[in-house]
Amino acid sequence: MAAGRGRVILKTVKEIIVQFCPFESNVRGAREFLAAVGTEKARLTNSNCRIVADVKHDEMEPVIAVTFNGRGRRFGSNCLRNLDDGERLVMKAANLTTREMLSFFTERCFAKDPQAQEMASKKSH
Amino acid sequence: MAALCGRLLRCRGWFPPQQIVRHGSKAVTRHRKPMHFLRQKLLAVTQYIPPKPAIPERCIKPRKGEVQEPSGLEKLLRREVEITFRENKMITVFQNNSITSEELRRLRHRLLKHDIRMKFFPNQILRSFLADTKYKNLLPLFIGHNIIIVSKEPKAKELMKTVRSTTQISLLGACIEGVLFSQQGVVKYSRLPGMQIIHGEIVGGLTLMTAQTCQLLQSGPMHLAALLEQYVKQQSGAATGLKETGSVEQKETLGSQGS
Numbered sequence: 001m002a003a004g005r006g007r008v009i010l011k012t013v014k015e016i017i018v019q020f021c022p023f024e025s026n027v028r029g030a031r032e033f034l035a036a037v038g039t040e041k042a043r044l045t046n047s048n049c050r051i052v053a054d055v056k057h058d059e060m061e062p063v064i065a066v067t068f069n070g071r072g073r074r075f076g077s078n079c080l081r082n083l084d085d086g087e088r089l090v091m092k093a094a095n096l097t098t099r100e101m102l103s104f105f106t107e108r109c110f111a112k113d114p115q116a117q118e119m120a121s122k123k124s125h
Numbered sequence: 126m127a128a129l130c131g132r133l134l135r136c137r138g139w140f141p142p143q144q145i146v147r148h149g150s151k152a153v154t155r156h157r158k159p160m161h162f163l164r165q166k167l168l169a170v171t172q173y174i175p176p177k178p179a180i181p182e183r184c185i186k187p188r189k190g191e192v193q194e195p196s197g198l199e200k201l202l203r204r205e206v207e208i209t210f211r212e213n214k215m216i217t218v219f220q221n222n223s224i225t226s227e228e229l230r231r232l233r234h235r236l237l238k239h240d241i242r243m244k245f246f247p248n249q250i251l252r253s254f255l256a257d258t259k260y261k262n263l264l265p266l267f268i269g270h271n272i273i274i275v276s277k278e279p280k281a282k283e284l285m286k287t288v289r290s291t292t293q294i295s296l297l298g299a300c301i302e303g304v305l306f307s308q309q310g311v312v313k314y315s316r317l318p319g320m321q322i323i324h325g326e327i328v329g330g331l332t333l334m335t336a337q338t339c340q341l342l343q344s345g346p347m348h349l350a351a352l353l354e355q356y357v358k359q360q361s362g363a364a365t366g367l368k369e370t371g372s373v374e375q376k377e378t379l380g381s382q383g384s
Contacts, residue, residue: 022220022297023265023307031220031269038222038293053222053295057307 008037008102010046012112014069014086019054020062020093030062032098033105061094066105068112087112202250209244210260213275217284217299217311218263221270224293232291239283241276262305266297281315 010016016037020030036042038051070086089108091101110116150158160168195203210216224232233243248267255264272294274284279301288294299306306314317323 023262025265028268034220034295035222035270040223040225051222051292053220055295055297055308057309 008039008042008045008106009109009113009116010037010042010049011115012069012109013046013049013066015050015052015065015067017052017054017065018062019056019060019065021057021059022055023057024059024062026094027062029096029098029101030064030093033064033093033101036098036102061092064091064093064101065089066091066108068108199250202246203254206246206250206254209273209275210254210258213277215276215279215281215284215299215301216260216263217274218266218297219272219274219288219294220297221272222293222295223270224291228291228293232287232294235287236274236284239276239280239287240278241274241280241284241287244273244275246273259303260300263298263300271297279314281311285312285315 018030018034018037020027022031034051034053043049043051066089068087068089089105091104093101110120229243236243248271251267252264255261255267276284281299281301288296296308296311298308299311301311301314
């Protein structure tokens, strides 16, 4: 179980682009995801994260693209290699519910955040 | 009597034929007297069972859906919605991505400077109202948290300028003067020049066409006239040329005769 499952933590996220056409009938999930991610609490967890709502009228399916932080390997230093490598998570929101998308997203964020994992392991011990 | 009772009590298992009721409760009491068991049994056995029809009623009668009357608040909100849609020429729908109340207050203040108002209505009432009007194509927009921004005059430019700085709301669609616009449509509409400039351009274009017509009509005859002049010149040139050669020949003959 991810720590703080109800909350959205954007520490490891660089950018979230939510693209949808509002006149379609299958955009409920995408819109609610945008509203959940755009809350003040979520945004305060990472002020550098860009949340973009791309509203188009092209009858395409709604798509949510999340780009995680990527630093890559640092040469000539003793620090641990960073596991985030600019990974992209693309969710096609036409047939997904908000809850499913949020749970998957928070799972991914938790997996990429070593601090949160330490906290969770401490709590469990 | 006492001797008889004593003899009866001695031989157990035999009950006297007469029931002694002198010490029982009266027939008419102040409290509800429990019905005698035998009477209960009798009434149960002789209860009326009405005859059942061949087809039960619930198979024949159509089920009536319960129609709930709208409450006072719903009627009031519906009236508000009607007035809003009737009076305002520009109606835009924005999605509210959890904007903070402070930001909302600031946005409202900036919009009021241009006489643009913000309205909030429940989705259910909006949907029930819009389904019967000409705005039914706006129906799919009303999902989740929305803000309706309206204005009596279509002020798309000012609206876009004010809203550009706010990231927490996004434009979904608009209905300006009875025409449905998407987000790109509203952006293009806001970039259009003012009405006066457009009028000037149209007038200029039309007068240009009429000026050109005059020139066009005259060009044919003018061309013909130029051609005829050219022909006349050529003819006169040829005639003068013949005369000259004739005079030159005369001179030559005169010269030869003279010598």
